[in-house]
Amino acid sequence: MKSQLMASAATTPSSPTISVNAPTISQQQQQQQQQQQQQQQQDNNQQEDHEREHHDSLLPAPAVAFSHALRSLNDLDGGVGGIGFTGQHNPIAYNSPYSQSIPSTAPGSPRIPPIRQNSGCVTPRIRPHATTLNIPGMTRSRVSPDGRIPERDVAAKLVIIMVGLPARGKSYITKKIQRYLSWQQHNTKIFNVGNRRRIAAGVTHKGDQPAPTSADDHDGHDPHDAPKRAATILLKGKDAPKITLEEDEPTTLDLNEHQDGSVPKDPIDQSAKFFDPKNETAAKLREQVAIDTLDELLNYLLHQGGSVGILDATNSNVHRRKLIVEHIQQREPKLGILFIESICHDQNLLEANMRLKLAGPDYKDKDPHKSLADFRERVKAYESAYEPLGKWEEDNDLQYIQMIDVGRKVIHHRLRGFLTAGIASYLTTFNLAPRQIWITRHGQSQDNQLHKLGGDSGLTERGHYYAQALYNFITFKRKEWLIEQKNKIASSTFPPAPGDHTPPYPELYQELDDKNFCVWTSMLKRSIESAEYFDADDDYDVKQWEMLNELNAGTFEGLTYEEIAQRYPEEYQKRSKDKLHYIYPGVGGEGYLQVISRLRDMVREIERITDHVLIIGHRSVCRVLMAYFMDLTRESIADLDVPLGMLYAIEPKPYGIEFHAYKYDEVEGWFQELPNYRPQRTTDRNN
Structure with missing residues (x-):
């Protein structure tokens, strides 16, 4: 049997038959595979086109079989060192694909602009913006291209409230501060309560020529005529500058009107009796005038582009200062507040200040001896109820500066802002020495x-x-x-005689x-x-x-x-x-x-x-x-x-x-x- 099978195998032409049929089957399989790959590629291309057309998101990198990746690495470099395929470390060749950047074939991701509102957080920003220094010409930002304090940064704006008895140099200080800050290109304006008080009492009329209170506000007069308008009020016999309100200020207040709306013919007495704390009618008038002036100041800061407003008044007791602070915080709690108090202990300095007061609008063209006596009575009236800056301001964490004898001694409390620190530094340079x-x-x-x-x-x-x-x-x-x-x-x-x-x-x-x-x-x-x-x-x-x-x-x-x-x-x-x-x-x-x-x-x-x-x-x-x-x-x-x-x-x-x-x-x-x-x-x- 065994010999028959061997003979049959030797005589059967099976090998030639297989050698003829095998190539035909292999070609058919290759063609089918190629067709399948082409169809798959077309399907993939159509899918990618569809996704690019209807989707605006970044596509993931194409998936690669791990075994195929390893096989490719071994084929290219004969194994990857450190992985264990060859057991040896083979450095990457200079012309290796791994030494070159291969551009991605994935579609580019869309450009998403930055969101400034809340840095990508879901909750909108609620904290206030930083109130760092603003120096025109030296700082620049998106909200302040010129370096000035922007309208948005209300916390960087400042209300300066003057405090002090009469003849302590408050108006002198306010004018110096206003001039310095305006020169530094900060919009600054003075709001004088005494000017409003005189008009409210019927002493000064709106038709009188005003004295400018800011570098950019000269009411139609030549802006270069400041020295001439700052007339020599020191010298008796010469006209003092006439003072009035700005164009938008009322000429009278309802406090002076009768029930029928008429205005009294006789002006309210402006002698020392008007400033007596026991005079309730006068006290009510002074308080209303102060709040009206403060409202004008706040409108300037909040709606008219102002950076610093200066309230020039005595503000001689805690009750008045508390009223002012509460009113400011009701209008805008973020506004900065700075009290500046002028104190004079030097009797020679007080006498000199009184000399200037006697040439001012309250005593112009009056007998100097009688004027001096009346002014001293006015000062006594204020002194009886005067409360200097101190415990109340410190308990309420308020900023203040006390100037004693026009800069001979300066006290600071809680100065936090760039403007307040700069003002304090400037005030320490004051001196009244005659010089050219x-x-x-x-x-x-x-x-x-x-x-x-x-x-x-x-x-x-x-x-x-x-x-x-x-x-x-x-x-x-x-x-x-x-x-x-x-x-x-x-x-x-002394007192000064005419001429x-x-x-x-x-x-x-x-x-x-x-x-x-x-x-x-x-x-x-x-x-x-x-x-x-x-x-x-x-x-x-x-x-x-x-x-x-x-x-x-x-x-x-x-x-x-x-x-x-x-x-x-x-x-x-x-x-x-x-x-x-x-x-x-x-x-x-x-x-x-x-x-x-x-x-x-x-x-x-x-x-x-x-x-x-x-x-x-x-x-x-x-x-x-x-x-x-x-x-x-x-x-x-x-x-x-x-x-x-x-x-x-x-x-x-x-x-x-x-x-x-x-x-x-x-x-x-x-x-x-x-x-x-x-x-x-x-x-x-x-x-």
């Missing part, structure tokens, strides 16, 4: 001749002549001023002979050379300040305005439209707001020193300093006309400043005073 502040530009420089911006060229021959004339004139005026002050003291009387020219603080004039004279220049050649004659005289103290340097023109340094207009017409137009906020392009480029910021410490130093000072600066620096001392509007700063050859003299006074202007006469080599001179806008828009 002189401001001028350097002599003509070589770049001035070529009309070039910036640079560091020296003086021309004409510039050196100016430097010598400046030294001679200042030396002469220094001696003349000393003689005048001594003559005024020799003829002083009395007594200085407001006679005790401060006792050291006139020991007063130094400082000369400050920038670090640029043209300014330094303009002080060369002062530097050679040991009686002058000369110092160079980098912060007094001219505004840096950046890329445009050394060019003329005509060249800028030709090469950079867009930049030229931008500057022409808004010189105050414009910043020169390029490294170190500045604008006027940057100059204001770097001169902040300079202004505080000028306020602090008791000596005379001459500042030999540049156009932008002189403009900014003049704007501060003369309380000019922000629109006037960048266009103020300060040509070469002009010399300005400023004497700080309790009621404002005394201002004089002199023009250089090249022929005479001397300076001539320009009577009734008022700063004005330049006619050349390039400068």
Whole structure:
């Protein structure tokens, strides 16, 4: 049987049959597999197109079988080191696909814009925004592109409430604060309760000319006429500035009206009896006037773009201050509140303040002796119910500053904001010493001749002549001023008689002979050379300040305005439209707001020193300093006309400043005073 099977197998042609049929079956299977793969690929493509069309979400990465992935790795590199397939670590080849970034074939995810409202949280933001410092020209944000306090940041705004007995210098302090903050480009305004009280009582009428209470509010008058309107109220026989309300203030209050709506013909008595705490009718009037004035202040802060409002009144007891705080918190609880109290223990200082009061609106054109007696009775009436800042404010965690004898001693409590801290620092610089502040530009420089911006060229021959004339004139005026002050003291009387020219603080004039004279220049050649004659005289103290340097023109340094207009017409137009906020392009480029910021410490130093000072600066620096001392509007700063050859003299006074202007006469080599001179806008828009 076995042999038969072997013979059959040897003679049966089975192998050739299999070799013919096998390739046919294999080809059919491959074709079927290819068709299935093509169909699957088409289905996948259709599915992907459908998903891209109807879905806007990121697709997951395509799935890959783990075994297939391992097999691919072994095929490419002969195994993966560290996994155990070959037992050896094989570094990836330079041309390996793992050394290259393989672009994804998945569709791109849609761009989702950021959500600012609540950072992606479900619950909307309920905490207040941060109230960090805002400095125009030095800070910028989405809500405050110009650096001012934005309307949204109510907590950064400030209500300043003055506290103090009459003749303690409250109005002097408020005007200084308003001028300083406005110069720093913070919208600031004073709201004087006494002005409203006089109108409510029928003493002052709305038709009288008002005194401006903010740098941007001059009621139609020339904004550069601040010195003239700050009339010499100290001198008897001259008109004091007339005071009234703003255009939107009522001329009368319903408290003064009869039941039928008529107004009494006779005004309410404004003598010391009106301020007696026992006078209930007068107390009710004063309280209503205070709240009405406060409402006007709050409207300014909350609806009219104001940043700081100053309530100028006595606010002499806790009851009144509590009423004010509660009213503010009812209107807007997030508003900042700062009390500033002025206290005077120095009898000489009190006498000087009374001298100023006797020339004020309550006693104008009245007998000085009777006025003095009445005013002292008024002060006694307030003193009987006066309560200084202290326990109540501290128990309620309120910010306050106490100034004693006009800055001789300063007490702070809980100062938390940038504005309050800056105000406190500024108040410590106050002094009432008589002195002169002189401001001028350097002599003509070589770049001035070529009309070039910036640079560091020296003086021309004409510039050196100016430097010598400046030294001679200042030396002469220094001696003349000393003689005048001594003559005024020799003829002083109290109470002041008509025509009395007594200085407001006679005790401060006792050291006139020991007063130094400082000369400050920038670090640029043209300014330094303009002080060369002062530097050679040991009686002058000369110092160079980098912060007094001219505004840096950046890329445009050394060019003329005509060249800028030709090469950079867009930049030229931008500057022409808004010189105050414009910043020169390029490294170190500045604008006027940057100059204001770097001169902040300079202004505080000028306020602090008791000596005379001459500042030999540049156009932008002189403009900014003049704007501060003369309380000019922000629109006037960048266009103020300060040509070469002009010399300005400023004497700080309790009621404002005394201002004089002199023009250089090249022929005479001397300076001539320009009577009734008022700063004005330049006619050349390039400068």
